[in-house]
Amino acid sequence: MSTIDPTEVFRQEASELFEVLEGALLDLGQRPDDRELVDSAFRALHTIKGSGAMFGFDKVASFTHEFETAFDRVRKGEIKPTQELISVALAAKDYIRALIEEPQSTDDIIGDGILDDLRRFVSSDQPAIAVAEIVEAPPLAPVESKQAGWHLYLEFESHILRNGSNPLDLLEDLCKLGPCFVVPVTDGIPFLDEMEPEDCYLKWDVKLHAACDKNAIDDVFMFVSDEMKLTLSPLEHVEAPAPMPLFQLLDEEPAPAVEMPAPVVEVVAAPVAEQPAAKAEPVSKPEPKLESKPEPKPEPKADAKAEAKRDDRGIATVRVQAERLDELMDRVGELVIAQARLTQLAASGSDLSIKIIAEEIERLASSLRDTTMGARMVPIGSLFGRFRRLIHDLSRDLSKPVEFVTSGEDTELDKTMIECLADPLVHLIRNAIDHGIEDTATRTANGKTEQGRIELAAVHSGAQVLVTVKDNGGGLNTARIRAKAEEQGLIAAGAVLSDHEIHQFLFHPGFSTAQTISALSGRGVGMDVVKRTIENMRGSIDLSTRPGQGTTVTLRLPLTLAIIEGLLIRVGEGRYIIPLSAVEECIELTAEDERSRGRNFLNVRGNLVPFLRLREIMTASGAPDQHQKTIIISTGETHVGLVADQIIGNHQTVIKSLSKLHSDVTIFSGATILGDGTAALILDVAQLVMLAQSKVEKQHISEAA
Amino acid sequence: MTEGHAAQHQADAMQVVMIGLGEEKFALDAGLVREIIDPVPVTKVAGARAFVPSVINVRGNVIPLADLRIRFGMPQLDDSADTRIVVIELELDGEPVLVGVTADKVYEVTEISQTDVQQTPRVGMHWKPEFIRFIAKWREEFVIVPNMERILN
Secondary structure (H helix, E strand, O other), rough: OOOOOOOHHHHHHEEEEEHHHHHHHHHHHOOOHHHHHHHHHHHHHHHHHHHOOOOOOHHHHHHHHHHHHHHHHHHOOOOOOOOHHHHEEEEEHHHHHHHHHOOOOOOOHHHHHHHHHHHHHHHHOOOOOOOOHHHHOHHHHHHHHOEEEEEEEEEOOOOHHHHHHOHHHHHHHHHHOOEEEEEOOOOOOOOOOEEEEEEOOOOEEEOOOOOOOHHHHHOOOOOHHHHHEEEEEOOOOOOOOOOOOOOOOOOOOOOOHHOOOOEEEOOOOOOOOOOOOOOOOOOOOOOOOOOOOOOOOHHHHHHEEEEEHHHHHOOOOOOOOHHHHHHHHHHHHHHHHHHHHHHHHHHHHOHHHHHHHHHHHHHHHHHHHHHHHHHEEEEEHHHHHHHHHHHHHHHHHHOOOEEEEEEOOOOEEEHHHHHHHHHHHHEEEHHHHHHHOOHHHHHHOOOOOOOOEEEOOOOOOOOOEEEEEEEEOOOOOHHHHHHHHHHHHOOOOOOOOOOHHHHHHOOOOOOOOOOOOOOOOOOOOOOHHHHHHHHHHHOOEEEEOOOOOEEEEEEEEEEOOOOOEEEEEEEEEEEEEEEEEHHEEEOOHHHHHHOOOOEEEEEEEOEEEEEEEEHHHOOOOOOOOOOOOOEEEEOOEEEEEEEEEEEEEEEEEEOOOOHHHEEEEEEEEEEEEEEOOOOOEOOOOOHHHHHHHHEEEHHHHHHHH | OOHHHHHHOOOOOOEEEEEEEOOOEEEEEEEEEEEEEEOOOOOEOOOOOOOOOOEEEEEOEEEEEEEEHHHHHOOOOOOOOOOOOEEEEEEOOEEEEEOOOEEOEEEEEEEOOOOOOOOOOOOOOOOOOOHEEEEEEEEEEEEEEEEEEHHOO
């Protein structure tokens, strides 16, 4: 394994922090009173500053420090985060990002300009607004000014020393904040023969006699906060600073754990200091004989909180390289194939024990598959977040106020899909703002709200995910699209086409109805690329529009790119897979349907369903089976029957793409490997439906002639 | 095997896998060859071009099986005990692609000397000249070194 470049780690971490920061800032634009947002933005800034300094990004650290200072007033509730302030803050964020990612291309002048802007906003005092916030939030500052210091209880995880952290250094840092009174808690030390030499068994009880900010204490433990439990409570009584030297290990030290003040505050869990409910802690009363005291544990409330935090840590994330996940998925895919062979082998034999093992392995393989796929699933919200900035900027540049609403951020999709989706969605959203949403004057004239609205939603629908981009703009101008299509010679003038068909021209390469080409859109590249990208993901794209009401673009996407449930069928000698998500029902082709060579329609409960004979499409040799089966598949609204010789059953299908040499074959979307080791092809349902429709149309034409 | 490419640029020798197709002998650049396997069940791909009529499973990968005999207008023989599939790796449009090639017989891995290279004659050939890189002499026989990229594109 190659060594990890720490700078790269910082860059990665920073880019995640930027997302948090940007999200928080944008949210703050909508909910300026949300303290939680201010805090999360501030935390992100703070971490960027800290790690930036640590990894030698001094410029980043100093700029962020200035930014932080300015922003501190927002945090203290002294000024309100206005839209202008947020715009500047976003610019500052971009500047920091530039400083980290491409330091050469940045200029101090830009940074200074941003800082000046920032300071200008921040210094314009608006104390009146702050009052409300102070009432809402516990009065942080007053408490701090009154208190004489902090009471800390430090409990490090036993492996902390192995990571190279030294608790003593941290204690020393803590001492720099003010006079400290440190008592080690030794009750956790096991007998000598049970002792691990590399483990840390000591805990510390610290009284810090300094009126410092809680953040200053957090700073000390910033890099080990995941590996320790820090309980923190304000000291109320003004005591004389302890005269003892540091790190005193005397027995007659106070055993403060016994008198831990009631409101114990978890540092990480509750960033806002709680008000001290119980004020009369006799902290100063010395308690002799620490050793004689049984288990000086923090009180139960702290325990419960610590428990909750430990749970949080349980679901904490591990960074894994994406390639490793892909590799894992490949291996699991091969395992599934091998397992299918084993199952087949076991089924053909009579050895009961083999059958039991085969079943066991089948179960394990399928749960392993689910877990692996789950590990690759990413909530789509991470993608949606990126567009908020896009919309923010676009709506400012085009001076079209736009409200951006997202829903279904929790919807999970395979990470490769999320990556592939980013570009198409950028196109769609740009289109929606640039072409969809009318300018303010037009909107008012049409009796609409001045503010446009763009909704981005994701929702599960069976084995598919639907992602919709919906605007409440003017809708598609069908007449103009038609005129353009005629002009470009795509259709003959006066041809009879449905609106739906006309809208399909939007996906034609080089097709644009925009009269002017803007920096944003109108060049006619885009929608065709969007369509191709979506189809490459085995998805589909639908447009629906209502004049004057807006346009909705729906992307239908499979959940994953790697494994699907399939229906295995036989046509002649060949076996094929139909994605189960597309299968509606299976019916037998009646003798009557069989006879009617002239028409290729089925009567399914009164609905006319066209059908395709797969034997003809696959050019199967030999005589067809006596009882032909029909599999009704659907894409969207269209139903099509596929006639096969036999339905074999369910098949866990690991999708292997077809090679370039077969890129001209459209009716197959990929291939898989069956239990006996042969390859089987996966039918591309959308293509088959199109094929069926074109056949139906041909029939119509021949009937009309 | 990886030296195959380098070797072909050196003036003297070129490592090749000698295969038989119909009556002819073809020399495949050994640098391209990944493995040689016994015939496996093939899956016909409806609508594919005639010279890549099917796909096969090679170690969990579904790869196309090309039939050079179709490209060279030779009669297709039934599989015999000598039939093998030679798996080669090609660059097509900048991407590596694995392709299986049916061979009626695989003779041996050998070296052909660059000095034995003959210019492809303009006349007397019933094959498309672009399919042939050059013709070399090997043990008093003429063997064809095919241009696989051209043949499969």
